[in-house]
Amino acid sequence: MSSPSKIQQDSLLHSSQISSNPFNYNKFADMENEWTNEVLIDFIKHRCHHEQKKLQEREANLIQERNSIRRTLNDLEVLQISKEDKVQDILKKRNQEQDQILRLKKMIESNTAKINEKRQTLEQKKDPVKKLQEALETTKREVNEKNLKKVYNYLEKKNNDAVVYVMEALIGLMRGSKRADSMSVELYTKTHEGFMMGLNRIDITKLNVDYCQEHLDKLRDSFDRILIEEEFSVFRTFRNILSKLCLLAMLGSDINKLQQQIQKKEIENENSLKQIDQKEYLLKTIDVHEFIKGDIQYFETEQVKIYKQKEAQLNEEIKKVQLSLENFEDKFFADL
Incomplete structure (x- = not known):
């Protein structure tokens, strides 16, 4: 201390x-x-x-x-x-949205290419349809009272499978059925005015394409080789009308399908564009990160x-x- x-x-x-x-x-x-x-x-x-x-x-x-x-x-x-x-x-989340936008843009690009391709095909089909319609009108004018009377008289006396099929199929198209019965055939072929009225009322867009396909197959596979015989020359006009109607129905169906496919792709593109807009807006919101x-x-x-x-x-x-x-x-x- x-x-x-x-x-x-x-x-x-x-x-x-x-x-x-x-x-x-x-x-x-x-x-x-x-x-x-x-x-x-x-x-x-x-x-x-x-x-x-x-x-x-x-x-x-x-x-x-x-x-x-x-x-x-x-x-x-x-x-x-x-x-x-x-x-x-x-x-x-941002990456997911960006990936989805990219996929949507690729889908739009793919759909646009398909739309252009289908439109080109559609244009290619329109010209044959137009020519076939003109040919049908020309063939219709070949039907007159004289040759219709011959058809009526032939069917009244004879019964050939080829000619019967042609007339039943043609009048069936007029009536919206696959084939008409013999009574209907007799009724429609009895007068030129009645026959032409029924023929001109046919709405090609409403024809059953399955019926038409079957008629074309039957003509090609079974009846055309018979109808070329001179005995059945009067029926060739009606056969040609039947064939042209069926072809127009088939082509019309193809055109309708193409138009529907184009419309579907256009709607898909519109929806995709809307989704892209929504997702891009969301990305702007996400940028708050x-x-x-x-x-x-x-x-x-x-x-x-x-x-x-x-x-x-x-x-x-x-x-x-x-x-x-x-x-x-x-x-x-x-x-x-």
């Missing part, structure tokens, strides 16, 4: 601070210059405990502040991970950095305080 004179001098230096010290120094106030060793030792012990308590409180406050910063850092890290996950989800990425950057480069620096400073201060508290009494009395 230092000499009594040294203690007395140090004690006198602190006497001016007695009034502001939280410890009760009143019991020393009346003693004035009566500083015995016991009094001085008691005074110094109180002073030691006071300083030690201040350091302990300082340590506790620093630790509390550091723990608060650590909790904040943990919260920021959790928030950062959450935001990063959200960004990844958004980017995944850039703001979220900015938030992450802010947390990484600013907030987290600031808090970590503060945490490091607090750790240094805590170490200093803890070093001061180690063997505090020994150091305190050694410095007296």
